[in-house]
Amino acid sequence: MESEYLFSSLPIKKVEGILPEIVTDLSVDSRTVNAGGVFVCIEGFTVDGHAYVQKAIDQGARVIVASRKIEVDLDKVAVIYVEDTSRAVALLAPRFFNYPSKRMTMIGVTGTNGKTSVSNMLHSILSHIGEKSAVTGTIGFNLDGVLYETENTTADVLTTQQMINQAANAACTTMTMEVSSHGLIEGRLAGTEFDIAVFTNLSHDHLDFHKTMENYGYAKGLLFAQLGQDLSQSKFGIVNVDDPWGGRMKEMTSHPILTYAVHTNADFTAKDIKLTVEGTTFTLVSPVGEFDVSMSLIGEFNVYNALAVIATLFAKGHEMEEILNGLSVIPAAKGRMEKVETDLPLTIYIDYAHSPDAIEKAIQAVLPYKEPNSKLIFVIGTGGNRDRQKRPVMAEKASIADYVILTTDDPRDEPYESILAELEVGMKHKNYACIGDREKAVRHAVSVAESGDIIIFAGKGHEDYQIVGREKLSHSDAAIALDEAERKFGEGVLDK
Ligand SMILES: Nc1ncnc2c1ncn2[C@@H]1O[C@H](COP(=O)(O)OP(=O)(O)O)[C@@H](O)[C@H]1O
Ligand SMILES: [Mg+2]
Missing domain, CATH: 3.40.1390.10 (MurE/MurF, N-terminal domain)
Structure with a gap:
């Protein structure tokens, strides 16, 4: 140049x-x-x-x-x-890079929970429709079916522009980006011209960085402000108005807003919601009429994610029929209430919940389907050297499960004793164990499980490592759980 x-x-x-x-x-x-x-x-x-x-x-x-x-x-x-x-x-x-974001439709997704889920759902549906799309966020940068590792949910400003350029050069017409509040505050999205900004929700998280909810909400709002004031361009904000912070997001932009909600009036709502362990159905009420929706994703939170996705693709100009067809076939994002397929008499989910709200939502997604006299076992850890305020609140939400195992999730340099002690403060019942070593915690969960029980391993999601001290050790909740299950239930039970 x-x-x-x-x-x-x-x-x-x-x-x-x-x-x-x-x-x-x-x-x-x-x-x-x-x-x-x-x-x-x-x-x-x-x-x-x-x-x-x-x-x-x-x-x-x-x-x-x-x-x-x-x-x-x-x-x-x-x-x-x-x-x-x-x-x-x-x-x-x-x-x-010649302002690469101008060469594609750019979708930015922000909020405390659901960014990875919504962005990957958007990418999967667009790919299903046959549109060339790329996505980047916590799970990585996915372009042409190749997953490149990312260090953070939102990369630094130079890497971000490099990725956008790579996607544009590969003839992608859409790129979806997970946008973290850290990324917005630190200007890592500078120069990224978004066409659609999506807000999922706001709840307690990352207060070690932002200090107050007010600052945190403001940070998320920057994505909407970043839509700019050139109203000759067709841009949209997509906002969850069941969330009290939804209104604030609307204030941040003059571009048109499409709202979605389950419990309040909105442009896109869901009624007759039927949640089962196998999947979800509901009637979508939209500006262009009512439609039957069916998807394999579970839990009410995924109804919100689905509404966000539907509104976004509608704003982008897609036909409702092709959007809903795509939604009916896509799988859950990796490590987001992802069922581990086995022949075991247990049901095992791998999940990424690591904020109090997500923990509550993940448990509620399966609790109603538990067999009588069986239990829901919930394994949850929290990171070392990070947001300590949320620890007791996480345990409090985890208490909705019948049996809770408190452990670590990237303890870093912090001794596990202090992590567990601060979690334990929030426990609401006595059916729990504190096991600092995550591998032992996972094995313990399987060892106490009986036929019909459900286990959710939360916090690690797609991650295949655990950071202990300065070291990144390889770790897989699913692999350890299956190994323990094989010992317990005998060989051959995992032949699926
Ligand atoms: N819309 C939502 N509201 C609340 N919790 C959610 C939502 N979507 C997903 N979750 C829960 O939060 C966890 C993290 O979801 P994810 O999509 O990775 O969010 P993020 O990328 O914003 O961290 C999931 O594993 C699930 O338990
Ligand atoms: Mg994420």
Whole structure:
């Protein structure tokens, strides 16, 4: 790209050295700088890019963007000084890739719970319809059936633009992104032009970062503000108005809003909801009439997710029939109340619930279908060094289950004793065990289970690891549970 065009987007304080005519690459990590590239020095929480300038030059960087004076050989590189390098990369990244989000319909999904579920449902239905779509979020970046790993639900600004560019270059017409409140506050979505913003719900989570619910709600609202004020463009907000925060989301944009709800009036609502363990049916009441809906996803929360998906695809211009056909065949997102298929006399679900509201919703999704005299066993852990306020509330919600096993979920450097002690405070009954080692906790759940029981392993979802100390150890609730079940119920029970 021509460097004059690229850098004209920056509020430059000073340039030292001679800028090349063309730059070939943009990077914030000295290890990935390529010859002829631009290296932007970002001051992160743990590392400061200014310390890696020489490494970047050795790798072939031709331009350095810095906010502090650096000593370099100006015959080799040019230095652009700016006030704030994080803002600089947010301006450079979309321009470097020619504003890729403008080349696709971009859907952003935010909220405390349901982002991964809704985004993957959207992607699955679009793929079913035959539209080329990509999705990125907690589970990864899914393009052309290949799943690339992502570090966070919402990636840094440069990676985000790279992914969008990759999807646009692969001829995707739609890209769905899970948008976290951290990502919004930290400007990681800068330069991403969304066409549809979806709000699922807001409940207690991440208060270690946001401090108050007010800040947290404001952060989510930024996605709606980010739809912009160019009303000549057809853009939509999709809002759950059963949630008290729904109204606030509406205030954040002037673009048209389509609402959905189960308990209040809205553009898209569900009536005659029939929830079973096998799936869900309801009558959709929409601006274009009433329709029968059937899907394999379970639990009332999935009715909300389905309404969000239906409203989004309707706003995007799809026919109701093709939307509902797609919805009837798609599976649950990986690790979201995902049933482990076995011949065991038990029912096992792997779930990702790790906020109080999600825990309640996950348990309620199966509790009504438990056989008489059988029990619902719920295994729940919480992360170390993170949001401690939510721990007792999580245990309180988990108490709806008959037997609860409190354990860890990425304990990091925190001793499990303090994690368990803070969880335990919220327990409402005495039918529980505290087992810090998650593998032992999973084995214990299976060992106390009897025929007809249901076990939900919550918190890990699609994740195949457990972070202990600084190490990422391989871990699978499902694999451990099945191993224990085989020991208990005998070999051959898992032949499915
Ligand atoms: N709309 C919803 N409302 C409440 N809980 C939900 C909803 N959708 C999913 N859940 C629960 O929350 C967990 C996390 O869902 P997920 O889709 O991964 O949300 P997110 O990506 O927002 O963290 C699921 O495993 C399920 O237990
Ligand atoms: Mg997610």
